[in-house]
Amino acid sequence: MDDELIAALALDLDASFERLVLAHQDRLFSIALRFTGDARDAEELAQDAFVRAYRALGDYDPERIRRLNLRPWLATIVLNLCRNRVRRRRPTEVVLDDAGSDQIADRRTPSPAERHERRESAVYWARLVAELPERYRAAVVLRHVDGLSYEEVALALGRPEGTVKAQVHRGVALLRAAHEATGRTLPSAESSLVEVIR
Amino acid sequence: MTDQRHIHPARPDDRGRTVDQADDPGVDAALRTLLVPAPPTLLPSTLVAVGLADGYARIESPIGAVLVAFNGLGISAIALAEDPSVFETWFRHEFGRPAHAVDALPPTLARSVARRIAGDRRVAVPLDLRGRTSFERAVWEKALEIPRGEVRPYGWIAAEIGRPRAVRAVGSALGRNPVPLVIPCHRVVRTDGHIGQYALGSDRKRAVLDAEGVDVARLESLARTGVRLIGSDTTHIVCLPTCHNARRIRPVHEVAFRSLREASSSGYRPCRECRPTALAA
Numbered sequence: 419m420d421d422e423l424i425a426a427l428a429l430d431l432d433a434s435f436e437r438l439v440l441a442h443q444d445r446l447f448s449i450a451l452r453f454t455g456d457a458r459d460a461e462e463l464a465q466d467a468f469v470r471a472y473r474a475l476g477d478y479d480p481e482r483i484r485r486l487n488l489r490p491w492l493a494t495i496v497l498n499l500c501r502n503r504v505r506r507r508r509p510t511e512v513v514l515d516d517a518g519s520d521q522i523a524d525r526r527t528p529s530p531a532e533r534h535e536r537r538e539s540a541v542y543w544a545r546l547v548a549e550l551p552e553r554y555r556a557a558v559v560l561r562h563v564d565g566l567s568y569e570e571v572a573l574a575l576g577r578p579e580g581t582v583k584a585q586v587h588r589g590v591a592l593l594r595a596a597h598e599a600t601g602r603t604l605p606s607a608e609s610s611l612v613e614v615i616r
Numbered sequence: 617m618t619d620q621r622h623i624h625p626a627r628p629d630d631r632g633r634t635v636d637q638a639d640d641p642g643v644d645a646a647l648r649t650l651l652v653p654a655p656p657t658l659l660p661s662t663l664v665a666v667g668l669a670d671g672y673a674r675i676e677s678p679i680g681a682v683l684v685a686f687n688g689l690g691i692s693a694i695a696l697a698e699d700p701s702v703f704e705t706w707f708r709h710e711f712g713r714p715a716h717a718v719d720a721l722p723p724t725l726a727r728s729v730a731r732r733i734a735g736d737r738r739v740a741v742p743l744d745l746r747g748r749t750s751f752e753r754a755v756w757e758k759a760l761e762i763p764r765g766e767v768r769p770y771g772w773i774a775a776e777i778g779r780p781r782a783v784r785a786v787g788s789a790l791g792r793n794p795v796p797l798v799i800p801c802h803r804v805v806r807t808d809g810h811i812g813q814y815a816l817g818s819d820r821k822r823a824v825l826d827a828e829g830v831d832v833a834r835l836e837s838l839a840r841t842g843v844r845l846i847g848s849d850t851t852h853i854v855c856l857p858t859c860h861n862a863r864r865i866r867p868v869h870e871v872a873f874r875s876l877r878e879a880s881s882s883g884y885r886p887c888r889e890c891r892p893t894a895l896a897a
Binding site for chain 2: 432433436439440445446447448451452460463464465468470472473485492543544547558559562563564565590593594595597
């Protein structure tokens with residue numbers, strides 16, 4: 419799908435840029451949302467990433483565009499913007515402002531049924547991801563939220579493939595540990611596959 | 617490092633995605649739910665940001681409500697507020713890209729446009745002038761130098777940009793000004809003093825000039841009697857009639873001239889601010 423898009427971008431950027439946005443907006447928005455934890459920030463960052471991509475593509479000659487691997491390339495752009503944004507704030511401050519932020523903000527003691535629902539919800543997982551240390555979070559988000567291959571994650575993060583695999587596994591192990599600490603097992607967990615790394 | 621134990625050869629799963637044996641299917645499934653649709657506003661705002669589409673909003677001006685179109689490069693068009701669908705059709709035809717209504721201009725843009733329209737020439741208003749010729753840009757930049765409350769003839773612009781014979785071309789470039797009021801093409805009048813054409817209609821040109829403090833009726837009556845320049849018999853400096861220096865001359869000291877040659881032969885030198893020299897060409 420991207421091959422055809424790449425060819426179109428190399429031929430006529432202005433005529434095909436809308437297709438690029440349509441094809442990649444959900445993933446760039448989701449990466450930014452999971453990285454920053456704030457929906458408004460994420461929309462701004464995704465837009466900014468597309469603007470940078472547009473300018474870069476305008477500067478590249480067609481040959482260079484044809485050599486691009488769009489998925490990791492766009493992921494790198496949005497991640498760099500996310501890191502700069504987070505750095506400008508207090509780095510430990512992770513704000514969750516998702517569609518279901520009211521659930522998080524609600525501090526009263528939940529009923530067991532509510533507690534169950536919360537654990538199941540995307541908000542719950544978003545929060546766990548947001549609390550991961552940055553180097554694991556980036557790798558986990560690209561691998562498991564965005565669905566990049568390890569090779570693409572390595573490209574996007576500019577780290578060796580072995581390193582990103584280790585970071586993904588470590589991140590997932592931390593997520594699993596945090597999840598299990600809430601007293602529930604995953605619905606389809608094959609827990610033997612992963613052990614919590616100390 | 618213990619992490620090494622988890623590295624296994626990759627294999628594609630039934631959905632074609634590469635899955636590593638060490639991946640945790642339970643966590644993977646949970647995390648996949650974190651891939652969510654982008655807000656519907658992301659696409660249009662991105663296209664506006666790169667200049668492949670425009671937003672537009674209504675603002676108030678001395679000639680009533682106008683529609684201002686903008687994108688990430690700056691203001692692209694100003695037109696009389698009419699039916700939105702008429703404006704959108706016109707915009708697409710004129711610029712080859714869509715424009716959609718937004719609630720308001722981005723705040724900084726709104727502030728600078730308001731200040732510019734109020735006559736502040738120092739405030740920077742970003743403009744999207746893609747595809748315009750260097751001649752058009754030169755004409756419009758020169759028009760920007762004309763202060764609020766003053767006017768200059770077409771021939772003055774032509775001479776100032778080094779194209780003294782291109783008076784008619786200056787007129788048509790001003791007629792193609794995509795951002796009237798922000799680029800004050802209304803401050804350029806016919807060499808004979810008549811106020812001339814305007815992209816938004818000559819009645820509105822009169823109204824804007826009036827709002828800016830230009831005495832249009834006086835300008836026209838001077839033109840009818842052939843007066844082109846006003847000098848002061850105390851300074852022996854000669855100005856275009858609306859120059860702020862000319863307006864400071866007390867009536868008893870005013871001297872009218874029909875041409876710069878006539879003024880020069882009477883020992884008057886041209887004002888350095890309104891530069892009537894340009895008209896000698």
